[in-house]
Amino acid sequence: MRSLTYYVAVTLDGFIAAPDGGFGFFPIEPDVTEALLPEYPEAVPVQGRKALGLEDVPNRRFDTVLMGWGTYVPALGEGITSPYPHLEQYVFSRTRTGTDPSVRVTAEDPVTVVRELKRRESDLGIWLCGGGKLAAALRPEIDELVIKRNPIVLGSGIPLFDGPFEPFRFTPVATRAFDSGVSVTRYTRAGADG
Numbered sequence: 001m002r003s004l005t006y007y008v009a010v011t012l013d014g015f016i017a018a019p020d021g022g023f024g025f026f027p028i029e030p031d032v033t034e035a036l037l038p039e040y041p042e043a044v045p046v047q048g049r050k051a052l053g054l055e056d057v058p059n060r061r062f063d064t065v066l067m068g069w070g071t072y073v074p075a076l077g078e079g080i081t082s083p084y085p086h087l088e089q090y091v092f093s094r095t096r097t098g099t100d101p102s103v104r105v106t107a108e109d110p111v112t113v114v115r116e117l118k119r120r121e122s123d124l125g126i127w128l129c130g131g132g133k134l135a136a137a138l139r140p141e142i143d144e145l146v147i148k149r150n151p152i153v154l155g156s157g158i159p160l161f162d163g164p165f166e167p168f169r170f171t172p173v174a175t176r177a178f179d180s181g182v183s184v185t186r187y188t189r190a191g192a193d194g
Contacts, residue, residue: 002118003143005062006128006135007043008160010147015157016130021070026150029180036148036184043127045075045083059086063124064117066110066138069093070158071130072103087127092134110134114141136163144188145170151181 009026010016017023037044037052042059049055065087072091075083081100082089089103090113098105106113117126118141128135128142135142139161147160170187177183 002120002122003125004066004114004118004128004138004141005125005144005146006138006142007040007146008128008130008135008148010149010160011152011154011157012149013153013155014160015154016132016160017070017158018154019157021073021131021158023074025152025154027180029178029182031178031180032148032182032184035176035178042084042087043129045080046085047078047080047083049086059124061125062087062127063122064088064090064126065129066090066092066114066126066134067129068131068134069096069105071134084129110137111141114138132158132160132162136161139163139166139168142168142189144186147185147187149183149185 008016009023018025037054038060040061041054041057042062044052044054065084067090069091072083075081081098082102085102091098091103091105092107092110093105094107096105114126128138169190171190173186173188175183175185
């Protein structure tokens with residue numbers, strides 16, 4: 001069965017975005033980029049792929065991306081309706097609709113959608129790109145966390161998981177620390193195969 005990975009940048013105090021949804025405060029650190037691009041080339045949106053020489057690089061980890069509406073909005077603000085055309089794209093919203101046929105905007109229950117996606121035959125997994133409310137809704141389905149912890153404190157913003165109190169245990173598998181101060185830790189759901 002395919003796995004769901006929440007691969008995301010976070011601050012020291014646990015936020016993935018500012019209160020307004022912005023994330024421009026996260027630095028692009030060359031040491032982190034150099035290490036992670038070969039492993040996660042599909043996590044680069046369309047506007048950065050050409051500049052980084054990734055236009056023809058095949059997906060290595062994921063063939064599907066999931067986003068909440070707030071995660072999708074920054075691309076729309078730049079006139080980009082399909083931020084990850086190299087992936088199957090799902091955007092979850094109860095009130096919005098999409099205009100790009102390559103992006104499925106849906107009001108369906110995210111857990112139901114993910115369970116269906118997990119049953120599909122594929123050698124590649126599913127990437128949960130954000131946001132916090134979608135992550136909280138999908139918490140029982142997340143098989144792996146890959147957390148890029150940045151040495152920044154916001155004080156408030158959109159949390160990594162924005163939902164009700166409901167503890168789930170994850171087991172740390174590996175951590176890489178970078179000279180820039182960023183650390184990347186991979187966790188698997190407790191009891192799941194790592």
